[in-house]
Amino acid sequence: MKITINGTLYDVPAERSLLRYLRDDLRLTSVKDGCSVGACGTCTVLINGQATKACTRKTENLEGAEVITVEGLSEREKEVYVESFAAAGAVQCGFCIPGMVMAAKALIDSNPSPTRHDVKLAINGNICRCTGYVKIEDAILLAAEYFRNGKSVPDPETSARMAEDRKRPDAAEKVLGTGVFGDDIYLDGMIYAKALRAPSPRALIKGIDTSEAEKHPDCVRVLTAADVPHNKIGHLKQDWDVMIPIGSETRYVGDAIALVGSKTAASLDKIIKLIKVDYEELPPVTCPTDALKADAPLIHEGGNIMSKEYLHRGNPDAAIAQAAHVVTRKYYTPHNDHAFMEPEVAVAVPMGADGLHLYTGGQSVYDDRREAALMLDLPLEKVQVTSNLVGGGFGGKEDMSVQQHAALMAWHTKLPVKVKFSRQESIDYHTKRHAMEMEFTTACDADGKIVAMKALLIADTGAYASLGGPVLQRACTHAAGPYNFQNIDILGMAVYTNNVVSGAYRGFGVTQSCFAMESNLNLLAEMVGISPWEIRYRNAIRPGQVLPNGQIADENTAMVETLEAVKDVFESSPYAGIASGFKNSGKGVGVKDMGRCLLSVEDGKVHVRTSAACMGQGIAAMCMHVVGEATGLAPSLIVQDTPDTVRTPDSGTSTASRQTLVTGEATRRAAVQLAEALAAGKSLADLEGQEFYAEYFAETDPMGAAVPNPVSHVSYSYATQVVILDEEGKLEKVVAAYDVGVPVNPKSCAGQIEGGVAMGLGFALTEDFRTEGGYPKMKYGTLGLPRATQVPPIEVVFTEIEPSRLLPYAYGAKGVGELCLIPTSPAVAHAYYRLDGTHRTRLPLRGTYYKK
Numbered sequence: 001m002k003i004t005i006n007g008t009l010y011d012v013p014a015e016r017s018l019l020r021y022l023r024d025d026l027r028l029t030s031v032k033d034g035c036s037v038g039a040c041g042t043c044t045v046l047i048n049g050q051a052t053k054a055c056t057r058k059t060e061n062l063e064g065a066e067v068i069t070v071e072g073l074s075e076r077e078k079e080v081y082v083e084s085f086a087a088a089g090a091v092q093c094g095f096c097i098p099g100m101v102m103a104a105k106a107l108i109d110s111n112p113s114p115t116r117h118d119v120k121l122a123i124n125g126n127i128c129r130c131t132g133y134v135k136i137e138d139a140i141l142l143a144a145e146y147f148r149n150g151k152s153v154p155d156p157e158t159s160a161r162m163a164e165d166r167k168r169p170d171a172a173e174k175v176l177g178t179g180v181f182g183d184d185i186y187l188d189g190m191i192y193a194k195a196l197r198a199p200s201p202r203a204l205i206k207g208i209d210t211s212e213a214e215k216h217p218d219c220v221r222v223l224t225a226a227d228v229p230h231n232k233i234g235h236l237k238q239d240w241d242v243m244i245p246i247g248s249e250t251r252y253v254g255d256a257i258a259l260v261g262s263k264t265a266a267s268l269d270k271i272i273k274l275i276k277v278d279y280e281e282l283p284p285v286t287c288p289t290d291a292l293k294a295d296a297p298l299i300h301e302g303g304n305i306m307s308k309e310y311l312h313r314g315n316p317d318a319a320i321a322q323a324a325h326v327v328t329r330k331y332y333t334p335h336n337d338h339a340f341m342e343p344e345v346a347v348a349v350p351m352g353a354d355g356l357h358l359y360t361g362g363q364s365v366y367d368d369r370r371e372a373a374l375m376l377d378l379p380l381e382k383v384q385v386t387s388n389l390v391g392g393g394f395g396g397k398e399d400m401s402v403q404q405h406a407a408l409m410a411w412h413t414k415l416p417v418k419v420k421f422s423r424q425e426s427i428d429y430h431t432k433r434h435a436m437e438m439e440f441t442t443a444c445d446a447d448g449k450i451v452a453m454k455a456l457l458i459a460d461t462g463a464y465a466s467l468g469g470p471v472l473q474r475a476c477t478h479a480a481g482p483y484n485f486q487n488i489d490i491l492g493m494a495v496y497t498n499n500v501v502s503g504a505y506r507g508f509g510v511t512q513s514c515f516a517m518e519s520n521l522n523l524l525a526e527m528v529g530i531s532p533w534e535i536r537y538r539n540a541i542r543p544g545q546v547l548p549n550g551q552i553a554d555e556n557t558a559m560v561e562t563l564e565a566v567k568d569v570f571e572s573s574p575y576a577g578i579a580s581g582f583k584n585s586g587k588g589v590g591v592k593d594m595g596r597c598l599l600s601v602e603d604g605k606v607h608v609r610t611s612a613a614c615m616g617q618g619i620a621a622m623c624m625h626v627v628g629e630a631t632g633l634a635p636s637l638i639v640q641d642t643p644d645t646v647r648t649p650d651s652g653t654s655t656a657s658r659q660t661l662v663t664g665e666a667t668r669r670a671a672v673q674l675a676e677a678l679a680a681g682k683s684l685a686d687l688e689g690q691e692f693y694a695e696y697f698a699e700t701d702p703m704g705a706a707v708p709n710p711v712s713h714v715s716y717s718y719a720t721q722v723v724i725l726d727e728e729g730k731l732e733k734v735v736a737a738y739d740v741g742v743p744v745n746p747k748s749c750a751g752q753i754e755g756g757v758a759m760g761l762g763f764a765l766t767e768d769f770r771t772e773g774g775y776p777k778m779k780y781g782t783l784g785l786p787r788a789t790q791v792p793p794i795e796v797v798f799t800e801i802e803p804s805r806l807l808p809y810a811y812g813a814k815g816v817g818e819l820c821l822i823p824t825s826p827a828v829a830h831a832y833y834r835l836d837g838t839h840r841t842r843l844p845l846r847g848t849y850y851k852k
Contacts, residue, residue: 228242234465309477327527338393376407472492575727579826606638700714764824
C-alpha cells in the first residue's frame with residue numbers, strides 16, 4: 001500500500017494495524033495506544049483531513065491516503081498548540097493530549113471559528129481522565145483564535161511565584177508527543193513478556209506443562225513460580241504471589257501462572273496457548289459477607305479479615321438515645337476502574353552481572369525498587385529504577401502490575417524486556433476502588449447540631465491486601481465528616497474475596513464514607529426543618545474546635561468559607577444538591593512521612609531532584625513555583641529531573657495528597673538555602689557544582705495515641721460542592737469551593753479540581769464495574785467514563801484567609817488531588833432528591849437521566 005505519512009510516501013505492508021505501523025515501524029510515538037479498540041482517542045490522526053482513530057484502520061484500506069500525526073504538523077501549528085495548551089492549563093498527565101491536538105486540527109481546519117459546543121463535539125471521541133475537558137476546550141478555542149487572527153505566541157515567562165498562573169514546564173513534550181512514556185521505549189534485542197493468567201478466580205493448580213510452549217520458534221523462556229527467588233511481594237503486606245506455584249490455589253482471575261518471553265509481541269498469545277495447566281476449579285467467594293461466615297474457605301492462611309479499624313470517642317449510644325432526630329440508612333458504592341489513559345507498561349534491562357535497571361510508570365520509583373529487589377533477593381543497590389512519564393495514576397499505579405514480570409524475565413534471560421498490559425488486561429487485572437457496604441446512624445438535637453454518629457463499613461478488598469488497610473482507615477477516620485462533634489462509634493472491616501484486588505483510588509476510602517454521611521445529613525436537615533446548607537454551616541468545623549477524631553482544627557481551617565462561597569448559588573436553584581468533605585494531606589497517623597529535595601547547580605541551571613512521581617498533578621510545576629518564590633529565578637533556569645533511585649532522593653509515594661505539602665516544604669527549605677547563597681552575592685555560575693539538600697518530616701500521632709487531642713494529620717483541605725440539575729435531570733452546572741491554602745498555580749489547581757469533579761460525576765452517575773462469579777464483565781467502552789459533551793460547566797472558587805492563618809509549610813499550600821471528587825457523588829444524589837423526592841443509597845444512582 002502506498003500511503004503518504006507526514007508528507008513522505010511509504011510502501012506499507014498490507015494487513016497491518018495503522019497504529020502499530022506508525023509506532024513500531026516509523027516510531028511516531030505521539031500516536032498513543034490507549035485501548036486498541038477505538039474507544040479512547042489517544043491514537044487520533046488525520047486521514048485525508050478527517051480525525052480518525054489509528055487503531056481502527058488497517059493499512060490495506062488506505063491505498064493513496066494521506067496521514068498526518070502531531071510529528072507532521074507545521075512549525076507554526078506546533079508552537080500555537082504548545083502555547084495554547086500550556087497557557088490554558090490543559091496538560092496534566094499528557095497521554096491523551098496529542099490525540100486531542102489532532103482532533104482540534106481537524107476541527108479548526110474546517111471551522112476556523114468554533115464555539116465551545118463545536119469543540120465538545122469534536123473531542124467527544126477522545127477521553128481525558130485528568131482535566132474534566134474544560135481546560136482542553138479552552139485551549140482549542142485559544143488555538144483557533146491564534147490561527148484566525150495570525151497572532152504571535154508570547155515570549156517565555158520570566159518568573160514563577162506562588163499563586164501565579166504559569167505554564168507547566170512539561171507542557172511542550174506532552175503536547176508534541178516527544179516525552180517518553182514506557183511504551184515509547186524501543187531497544188535493540190528487546191524481547192516481550194506476558195503472563196498466563198488464572199483459569200478461574202479460585203482453582204487448585206495441580207500441574208503446569210510448558211514443554212510445547214518452549215518449542216515455539218519465538219519462545220525465549222517460560223518461567224513459573226519455581227523460578228522466582230522470593231515469590232511473595234506486596235506494597236505494604238507481602239501476601240501477593242508473583243506466580244501461583246503448583247499445589248496452591250489461585251485467588252482471582254489476575255493471578256499469574258506462568259510467564260512467557262518471546263522475540264515478538266505478536267506471538268505471545270500463541271505461545272501462551274501452548275501451556276497446559278492441570279487444575280481443579282473451586283467455588284469462589286465473591287461477597288465480603290459470605291467471606292465472613294464461619295464455613296467460608298480461607299483465601300489467606302491468616303483469615304479473611306484483611307484489616308479492621310475501630311474508632312470510639314465519647315458516648316454515642318447515650319447521645320443517640322437523647323437526640324431529637326436520628327437517621328439510619330444503608331449505603332452501597334461499587335468497584336470502579338481508574339481508567340488512567342496509559343495502560344501499565346514496564347521495561348527492564350540487565351545491569352552488570354546480576355543487577356537490573358527498571359523503567360516504570362508507577363507512583364514511586366523507590367517502592368518499585370524495594371519490591372523488585374525483594375522478589376529477586378537482591379541488595380537494593382543492585383536495582384536501579386527510573387520513571388518514565390506517567391499517563392495517569394489516581395492510586396492505581398501504586399502496586400506492582402507489570403514491573404515484577406519485566407524484572408524477572410530480564411534477570412533470567414539477561415535481555416531487555418518489555419511487559420505491557422492491553423487495555424482489557426488492565427481492566428481485568430489491576431486494582432480497583434473498594435466496593436463498600438455501609439450502615440450509618442447520625443443524630444442531632446432540635447437545632448440541627450450533630451450529637452453523634454455510628455457506622456459499620458465492610459470493604460471488599462479482593463484477593464490481596466494492596467492498600468486496603470490504609471484505605472479502610474481513611475474511610476473510617478473521615479466518616480464523621482468535617483464537623484464539630486465528639487461522639488462516634490465506627491467499625492470497619494476490609495475483607496478478602498476472590499474478586500479483583502481493590503487498592504488505592506483517588507479519595508482513598510473517603511469517597512465512599514462521605515457519600516453515606518452527607519446523605520444522612522440531608523435527611524436530618526429535613527427533619528429539623530432547616531436547609532441542607534444551614535445544617536452544614538451550624539456544624540462546620542472552625543479553627544480551635546475539635547474534629548470527631550479528637551484533633552484540634554488549626555488556624556488554616558477554612559471549611560466555613562467554602563460554605564459561604566456557595567450559599568447564594570445553592571439557594572438560587574430548586575434542583576441544586578450540596579455536599580461537603582475534607583481530606584488529609586500526608587500519610588498521617590504516625591506513619592513515617594518524609595519529603596526530600598536536592599537542588600544542584602549544573603551548567604548554569606538549578607536541577608530539582610526529588611523522586612516525587614508526577615502522574616499529571618504537576619510536580620515539576622509545583623517545584624518550579626516554590627523555587628521561584630524562594631529565589632526569584634526565571635522558569636528557564638529551573639530543570640526538573642526525572643525520578644531515579646540513583647539520582648533523586650526518596651520523597652515517598654505520590655499518594656495521600658501529600659507531595660505538594662511534604663515535598664513542597666522540603667523543596668522550599670532547599671531553595672531557601674540556595675536563595676541565601678545568591679543573596680550573598682553569588683551567581684549561578686559561582687555556585688556551579690554545589691548542592692542544596694533539605695528534608696521535611698510530617699510528624700503525627702499514631703492511631704489510638706493516648707493523648708487527649710491526637711494530631712492525626714499535619715493538614716486537612718476542605719471543600720463544598722453544589723451540583724445543579726435542570727428539570728429533565730440533566731447536569732446544568734457544578735460550583736466547587738475549595739480550601740487548599742495557597743493554590744500553587746491557580747489555573748492548574750482549578751484544572752485538577754475540574755478533572756476530579758468530572759470523575760466524581762462518573763462515580764455518581766455512570767461508572768460501574770460489574771463482576772459475575774469473580775469474573776470482570778466490563779469493556780473499556782462500557783465503563784461509563786464521562787465524555788466532553790456530558791460534563792457541564794464547572795466553576796471553581798478558592799477560599800482566601802488572612803496570611804497569618806496559613807499553614808507554615810510549603811508557603812501555605814495544601815493538597816487537593818483527592819478532595820476534588822469526594823463531595824461530588826453526595827451532592828449529585830442530593831440534587832436528584834430535590835428533583836424527584838427519591839433518596840438514593842446506591843452508586844451509580846439509578847432512575848436518573850444518565851442511568852434508568
